[in-house]
Amino acid sequence: MKWIPTTIRALKHSVSKMPINSSTEIRLTHLCTQRCRQCSVYERTTEPAIMSLENFKILAQRLRDYGAFVGFISGGEATLVPYLDEILLEAKRTFTTATTLVTGLYNKTEIIERFGEVALKNNIHIQTSLDGYGEIGDNLRGVPNFAETVLKHMKLLSEMRGESKSLLYANIVLNNLNLDQVPDLIKRARDLGWMTTIGLYHTLTATTRENDDMRLQPGERLNKLLDFLENNDDILNLNSFIRGIRPFIEGKPPGVCAFVDSPVLSTRTTIMEDGAVHLCYGPPIGNIFQSTLDEIFSGERYHKQLEMYRKCEGCWTTCYTQRYLVTHPRSLKEFRENIHKLKLTRR
Numbered sequence: 001m002k003w004i005p006t007t008i009r010a011l012k013h014s015v016s017k018m019p020i021n022s023s024t025e026i027r028l029t030h031l032c033t034q035r036c037r038q039c040s041v042y043e044r045t046t047e048p049a050i051m052s053l054e055n056f057k058i059l060a061q062r063l064r065d066y067g068a069f070v071g072f073i074s075g076g077e078a079t080l081v082p083y084l085d086e087i088l089l090e091a092k093r094t095f096t097t098a099t100t101l102v103t104g105l106y107n108k109t110e111i112i113e114r115f116g117e118v119a120l121k122n123n124i125h126i127q128t129s130l131d132g133y134g135e136i137g138d139n140l141r142g143v144p145n146f147a148e149t150v151l152k153h154m155k156l157l158s159e160m161r162g163e164s165k166s167l168l169y170a171n172i173v174l175n176n177l178n179l180d181q182v183p184d185l186i187k188r189a190r191d192l193g194w195m196t197t198i199g200l201y202h203t204l205t206a207t208t209r210e211n212d213d214m215r216l217q218p219g220e221r222l223n224k225l226l227d228f229l230e231n232n233d234d235i236l237n238l239n240s241f242i243r244g245i246r247p248f249i250e251g252k253p254p255g256v257c258a259f260v261d262s263p264v265l266s267t268r269t270t271i272m273e274d275g276a277v278h279l280c281y282g283p284p285i286g287n288i289f290q291s292t293l294d295e296i297f298s299g300e301r302y303h304k305q306l307e308m309y310r311k312c313e314g315c316w317t318t319c320y321t322q323r324y325l326v327t328h329p330r331s332l333k334e335f336r337e338n339i340h341k342l343k344l345t346r347r
Contacts, residue, residue: 003096009067018297019267023323024063024095025072025102026271028056028087032076033106035142036131038173038201040209041076046274053083059271059288060094066293071095072127074102076273079111085118092122100125100167105153106143112153113160120164126157127197130170130185132178140177140214151188158193167345168194169236171318174245175201175214179221186234195344196235199318200245204281218250236344239337240330241322253313258324260309266324279305280320 010020028051030044051059063071071091078084078101091099101119105112105128119126131140133147140146150170157168170189172182186196201214216222223246229235230242248254258266259279270278275289277296282305286296296302315321326342329335 006064006067006069006096010069013067014264017264018294019263019269020265021063021066021068021267021269021293022265023070023072023268024068024271025074025268026051026056026059026091027074027076027273028078028081028084029076029273031080032104033080033143034077034104034146037140037142037211038175038209038214044273046272049273050081051273051275053086055275055289056087057090059275060090062288062292063094068095069097071099072102073099077107078103079107079115084115088115088118088124089122092124098125100127102127104129104141105150106141106146109153109156113156116153116157116160120157120161120166123165125167125169128154128170129173130154130189130196131173131175132181133185133188136178136181140175151192154189154192154194161193169197170194171197171199173199173201174216174225175211176217177214179225182225183228186232190234197318198229198235198237198242200248200316202315202317204315204317216249218246222246222249233344236341237318238322238325238334238341240325240334241316241318244316244321248316254316254321256314256316256321256324257309257312258320260306260312262324262328263306265327266320268319268323280309280315282308 013020029049030041030046031049032042035042071094073087073091081087088101101115101124103126116126128150130147130150131137137146138144154170161168172185174182189196201216202208203210226242226246230239244254258268267279271288272278275287276284277286277288278284285302285305286299326338329338
């Protein structure tokens with residue numbers, strides 16, 4: 001019943017108008033097996049390059065002390081961490097609602113099999129990326145035979161899943177180069193027993209990179225795809241999020257900032273391999289190896305960051321905006337649609 005103390009802490013934080021820490025991404029390493037055009041995480045130079053198991057246990061204890069609901073274990077490439085199996089088990093003890101292993105699945109098959117088995121046995125979800133196939137996929141991800149390798153490992157994990165309650169899903173980042181492939185990518189994932197999520201190419205965070213030819217453009221290509229994605233039960237995105245993509249790409253400010261408009265429920269933290277705690281864009285608000293989350297969320301750097309975000313016109317991303325939309329439906333129709341989509345995550 002680990003959710004009981006976490007819920008009690010969340011209620012206390014809510015009364016104090018502090019984040020309940022609903023979602024935390026932990027980036028274990030900046031080492032990666034891919035060289036994605038949209039990402040610069042592999043260019044980080046922090047040492048050590050991989051978070052130690054000892055530091056992860058410190059981090060996990062501080063998350064448990066404060067409260068932590070949903071966790072994502074990522075990188076770089078998380079499967080490059082030799083003790084990832086121990087980290088996954090520690091994460092499972094830490095996050096009360098769900099734990100997800102985020103992996104590019106671009107590694108040796110025996111490594112994918114080893115860590116995949118740990119995740120599946122412990123009902124830990126697995127997320128990968130499937131941004132394209134053929135030359136487009138190789139170009140976007142910066143490696144040869146990208147789709148062939150990832151699809152092979154997706155099939156392997158599907159065959160290994162058995163009665164596991166782990167959700168398997170592939171994220172597709174929409175960009176101006178892959179729009180025509182997206183329906184087929186969704187079909188390929190579905191045929192292997194995987195769900196799909198849709199993200200948007202952006203340059204908001206410290207590890208994203210500017211690429212003009214990837215930037216989404218308004219027009220018929222995008223509109224046709226968005227019509228295909230709305231009410232599509234092969235994808236887990238909320239309909240309200242899909243419907244909001246078109247006006248956002250057309251330049252209409254969404255006016256939504258999860259960190260400002262819903263700091264208690266919708267604040268998402270990203271913890272880097274060196275312990276730095278980030279929100280969206282901007283400098284870190286603290287370091288979890290040096291401070292507790294109580295200290296970080298009551299600190300000056302956190303509140304200065306919120307002041308900076310209040311000047312922002314808002315964004316439209318799955319990491320931030322969609323989490324806000326889950327708990328802030330704008331109509332009865334959206335509420336019903338949200339419930340339907342959330343049911344798709346249950347196995």
